[in-house]
Amino acid sequence: MTLGDMSTLTLPKNTAQILHELTGEERPDIALQLVLRDSIEHRLMKIKVSRQGFREKYGMSFDEYDQQWEAEDKDEDYTWEAERDYLEWEALVTRQHRLEATYNWLA
Secondary structure (H helix, E strand, C coil): CHHEEEEEEEECHHHHHHHHHHHHHHHHHHHHHHHHHHHHHHHHHHHHHHHHHHHHHHHCHHHHHHHHHCCCCCCHHHHHHHHHHHHHHHHHHHHHHHHHHHHHHHC
């Protein structure tokens, strides 16, 4: 089932109350949307910090690192650490793009 298929969402009373306390919004659907946006913003900030760590470690953006990785012309690109970092960094970029799209959809 996709989100578009859902016409109603039933929340337990205590969940609706928690949403109200968190947001100050009376309507649970709007409160839930606000909480989701806050959660996405928080996750995007964590991704930003993680990506910054890779930028500092390698002295370049992911796009530059990706080009270097694809060229396969440096021995250090074949280390376990480099491969792990590449995969983690790539996953962060992908996750960021998906979360940004979802965030914009919630706007």
